Amino acid sequence: MTEDTLPTRTDRAAADKRRKQRSVKLFIRDILIIFVVAVLVSFLIKTFVVRSFYIPSASMENTLQINDRIIVNELEPNLVPIEHGDVVVFRDPGGWLPPSVPTNQNPIAAAWDAALSFVGLSAPDSNDHLIKRVIGLPGDHVTCCNALGQMSVNGVPLKEPYVLLPPGSQAVSGITFDVTVPKGSLWVMGDNRYNSADSRYHVNDPGKGFVPISNVVGRAFVISWPINRWSWLDNYPDVFRGVEDDQK
Template identity: 70%
Template sequence: MAIIFVVAVLVSFLIKTFLIRSFFIPSGSMENTLVVDDRIIVNELVPDVVGLERGDVVVFQDPGGWLDSAPEIEQSPVTAAVEWFLSLVGLAAPDSDDHLIKRVIGLPGDTVECCNALGQLSVNGVPLDESAYVKLPVGESRVSQIDFSVTVPEGSMWVMGDNRWNSQDSRYHMDMPGGGSVPIDDVVGRAFVISWPVSRWGWLGNYPEVFDGVPDPADVPADSGATTGGE
């Protein structure tokens, strides 16, 4: 029994380290796709083995200055030990408050702009119909209250929350290093399923139909109207 237990813990540790791990959702920035206290499973093969795609919902480390420092929570030695063990095997996520989750809108070289006359966001000149996942205030049609035009730097991504008028995403950090873009190296993985509560269980899609018409950056004529995300 002891050998079986040790092997099970080792396998769980390896899975959590290299394949999948769990996080919980601490805020409403991704509503209605994800709500507070949802638990998600993240595929850690993205982006090192499986490449990122526009529309992916990704968990990433704070690139610097996006999150306020979380206060230290006093725990008894027993509680701390249990949480450490559960996190070791991927059944708890005590570091969820140190990470963010957003949807990938732009990849390296993409020009992301908002908003056109219909209130839509555009990628490489193609307007997007994001109604399948974006949450807006009642009566509002603009998918961003902030107008912007950026070109995503090499090795980075442009991310936005689905709850567009209540998400401190790339738009709100354009004055920081990187111009609001997030280094792809900071990505922990792609969220692909809501695992808890049972009533919320379901797959997390990346809505490829929304981005189907977006051309590669190399196929888009140079546009002096966009600013590089790193500026």
């Protein structure tokens, strides 16, 4: 090799610069790929597995407080059957919620909220959904109240530790009822029994207070925020023990 063909210091520096630039481009490309994949995975999880909602009302106190954030398992009821005592999020069956009022957001806040909603970290549609506890499944005979103020499902009186009652109240419902849940529907009630416009309050509606199972978005299974409220949501299987047996 002659002296003319030997790489000069300038050539070596230029080659090093090109290698560094290529490394930076590859790094940026990999970061972008990881970000896109993460967003797509988050979107798929939100769409088919779990998503977040916040609690807009006091109807489920003291189990859930206003502005609690919950994680909802969307595999129920599509892949996992709904059970007695489940706390479920569902779309308005019709007439349960007042007409939604549009909120004004500045473009930056709206874009940020839309991005978080896309990956399931925000729930701008929480006000368009309701959350209650499942008391009656299809075919169940649900009545209230017996001499002790208890509700019964298929003749089995329920002792409900999750119910919030006003001072001095004994009956778990201020409204008496006697219903049989039709096929494909649910009878749902709020834990804050005297402050929950649930199935009892809609018995005169066209849907008779029943919630179509097809309206259920999923089962709430954990309080995710605030941190000091973090806890699993129980469906209290002991409360409903024997209900299925008496149905048969």
